Amino acid sequence: MCLAIPVQVKEIKNNNRAVVDNNGVNFEASTNLVENLKVGDFVLIHAGFIIEILTRDDAREKLALLEEFYQKTGRGKNGRE
Amino acid sequence: MAESDKNKIKSLADAIRDLVDDTPITLMEVCGTHTMAIARYGIKSLLPASLDIVSGPGCPVCVTSAQDIQFAIDLANQKDCLVATFGDMIKVPGESSNLGSAQNVEVVYSPFDALEMARQNPGKEIVLLGLGFETTTPLIASLIKSAASSNLGNFSVLPMHKLVPPALKLLVADHDSKLDGFILPGHVSAITGTGYFEFLETAGIGGVVSGFTSLDIMESIYVLIADIIAGRTRVLNNYERVVRKNGNPKAFNLIWEVYEPEDSKWRGIGTIPASGLHIKDKYEDLDANCKFELKKREVEEPKGCICGEILMGRKKPKDCRHFGKTCTPLYPVGPCMVSSEGTCAAWYKYHKE
Amino acid sequence: MEPKIITINHGAGGRLMHEFIHDSIVAHLGNSKLDKMDDSSVLQNYPHKLPVLTTDSYVVHPVFFSGGDIGRLCVCGTVNDLAASGAEPLALTLSFILEEGFELEKLDKIIASIGKTAKEAGVEIVTGDTKVVEKGKGDGIFINTAGLGFVDPGVSISSHNTLPGDLVLVTGPLGNHEMALFKDRENMNFQYSVQSDVTPLNLKVKELLAHTRNIHTIKDPTRGGLASALTEIAQNSQVRIELEEEKIPVDKEVKAMCDLVGFDPLYLANEGKYIIVCPPEETPKVKAAFGSETTVIGQVEKGQPDLILNTASGGNRRLIMMENIQLPRIC
Known part of the structure; x- marks a missing residue:
């Protein structure tokens, strides 16, 4: 229901705005809905607002069911690229 | 890939x-x-x-009732009024037309753009359609708070939000x-x-x-x-790279600071208790329902639409008398056709022959 | 100083209109036929060729956009329509419908752009017309052009001629025109470098046909994009077309914008690209004429008319003609 995509924070401005980048497309987004934002963070953008900060790859916990599945099929531990 | x-x-x-x-x-x-x-x-x-x-x-937009859409259309046809909306809403039908054919409508990517429009057009009343489920509602709530603190007199929100759990x-x-x-x-x-x-x-x-x-x-x-x-x-x-057990509390709490639940009519389904949101009295100056002399009027919801039963998995699009006749992607009646990949729209696409 | 603007008198047939035609139109577009200022133009005939005629109207907004303007567009659109039949464009007509109040300086820039683009394409503007409508009854400027070209009778290129066994090519990345317009048109604060691809393609078609006539279909995927144009070809030629999603070229920034606002690049408008359908052995010649960005994106098969996309994920889905114009969405 809600189109949101990951983008990277380039610059944090002082008016609750941040410049974000999506593969060469740059725009300002509102930082009103998140806390502890840092330059370089990957964040989720929905309609011009940052709605969440993404967890780093190495900090992720995959579902046990999928861990098992990928181990069984020899497709590696981490489910995603 | x-x-x-x-x-x-x-x-x-x-x-x-x-x-x-x-x-x-x-x-x-x-x-x-x-x-x-x-x-x-x-x-x-x-x-x-x-x-x-x-x-x-x-699709929170697709389930908006004809009555709510018609009110947005009526507002957009008022002089000195400008209705700002996400593009999704443009083709959802009201009584007999949609917002695409209304006079003063501006499609925005971000609700923030609507606030900017209000600042830049002091002579105009900017009405933002408050659409969306729990994802989008905090954005609008945050704007309502900003507008309230900056005393922006020509900005208001027409709340049409829906909540997921009641459905x-x-x-x-x-x-x-x-x-x-x-x-x-x-x-x-x-x-x-x-x-x-x-x-x-x-x-x-x-x-x-x-x-x-x-x-x-x-x-x-x-x-x-x-x-x-x-x-x-x-x-x-x-979706553990994004979703936490307790979500984003700052955003979630914003919803309840600005809104409270109310019964809400869902297109093709009917009224679902406590499934919509209205703006709290504290922010009523920013509520388009309170602000204008123009009020919501009774609009008959499309008769014979069985989207509710299709959504429940009880019926198929072909069981509906509107399907493919009075209900097509270009002139949709119910939410299953309004959404471009909704059940009826998909059937229309793939089973037409 | 107030900018000079179009008034009702610029279209009224009197002195202002004559001055405008002389100072602006003839100055930028002049040629032996237009200079005569007759009511119509007598053109050369090619007795062994067939005349090809087309027309198109241009209402693009904004009139100046990244990579082009309505003037360049009104030449390219019509020239590319002619060349899609394999024709060599010879002459264009040019009609303006101007809204009272439109700035003369802008109009002059547009006419200069028309002149430059016509020269690039090797066509002449041979006759024209200007009308002015009252303020509020137009959108600044509308342009209509009609084009006349000639095609060799041995060339038969049509959306009805696609055959099973053919390959489908596009001559470059898709969606740049519409995404450039989007950046300029909508008040949305996105910064990116995509430019419109608006370009005349007739000289490339001429080069291609000098090397082979065995080309079945050429179509420009303008409004409605690749998917709508190929649906039409599948219908008209009664064939099944299968596309490989991973082979369809889309520039990185266009893709990024599509993800952000929820657009499908297969439905975005292009103004300088062709879909070309031909037997497999002709594809090197298409690539030689249209350049290194030209890519095979699919193949044509026997079967019920259909357009199927084999997705990058390994699935497939049917593509249909565009039902509604794409608007930025949240769902």
Whole structure:
């Protein structure tokens, strides 16, 4: 229901705005809905607002069911690229 | 797409086929973006025939009632009024027309743009359509707070928000419903947390919070099927790079600072108790329902539309007398046709001949 | 100083109109036929060729956009329509419908752009017309052009001629025109470098046909994009077309914007690209004429008319003609 995509924070401005980048497309987004934002963070953008900060790859916990599945099929531990 | 991801998708498709083994299973996704993604990636072509994925009431725009839309159209046709909306709303029908043919309508990408429009056009009343589920509502709530603190007199919001759980509760309470599990909305969950959907477990039906890549969706279908086959009923989180157990509390709490629940009419489904939101008295100056002399008027909802029953999985589009005749993608009647990949729109596309 | 603007008198047939035609139109577009200022132009005939005629109207907003303007567009659109039949464009007509108040300086820039683009394409503007409508009854400027070209009778290129066994090519990345317009048109604060691809393609078609006539279909995927144009070809030729999603070229920034606002690049408008359908052995010649960005994106098969996309994820889906224009969405 809600189109949101990951983008990277380039610059944090002082008016609750941040410049974000999506593969060469740059725009300002509102930082009103998140806390502890840092330059370089990957964040989720929905309609011009940052709605969440993404967890780093190495900090992720995959579902046990999928861990098992990928181990069984020899497709590696981490489910995603 | 990376070769390794393609291989994973292929193994998941094989594993799903083995698990399902011709058992009839129906999963429902309740997120318009999942609907679109499943169609875009051609996911259904990777699944066994006995596994059906149906689209639930996952498009907050599509379920807006004709009465609410007509009020937005009426406002947009007032002199000195400018209605700002997301593009999704443009073709949803009101009484006899849609916002696309109204006089003063501006499509915005971000609700923030509407606030800017108000600052730049002091002589105009800017009305932002407050659309969306729990993902979008905090954005609008934050704007209402900003507008209130900056005393922007020419800005208001017409709230049309919907909440997800009341609709899901209606679906799971229905004894005729043939649903075996839910693919749960990843971006609503980003705000609300996975706990918000745990009521499903007590209702006896499981679900998985999913992301939106083709691999995310295939993984989610796999874990859901594995649970269904094993007889486990639980809510899992397969979007852990974004979704936390308690979501984004700052955003979620904003909703309840500005809004409170009210009964709300869903197009094609009817009134669902406490499934909508109205703006609290504290912010009534910013509520378009209070601000204008023009008021909502009674508008008859389309008669004979069976979207509600299609969403419940009880009926198919071909059972509807409107389907393909008075209800087409260009002139949609119910939400299943309004959403471009909704059940009826998809049927129209693929079963027309 | 107030900018000079178009008034009702610029279209009224009197002195102002004559001055405008002389100072602006003839100055930028002049040639032996237009300079005569007769009511119509007498053109050369090619007795062994067939005349090809087309027309198109241009209402693009904004009139100046990244990579082009309405003037360049009104030449390219019509020239490319002619060349899609294999014709060599010879002459264009040019009609303006101007809204009272439109700035003369802008109009002059547009006419200069028309002159430059016509020269690039090797066509002449041979006759024209200017009308002015009252303020509020137009959108600044509308342009209509009609084009006349000639095609060799041995060339038969049509959306009805696609055959099973053919390959489908596109001559470059898709969606740049519409995404450039989007950046300029909508007040949306996105910064990116995509430019419109608006370009005349007739000289490339001429080069291609000098090397082979065995080309079945050429079509420009303008409004409605690739998917709508190929649906039409599948219908008209009664064939099944299968596309490979991973082979369809889309620039990184266009893709990024599509993800952000929820657009499908297969439905975005292009103004400088062709879909070319031909037997497999002709594809090197198409690539030689249209350049290194030209890519095979699919193949044509026997069967019920249909357009199928084999997705990058390994699935497939049917593509249909565009039902509604794409608007930024949240769902």
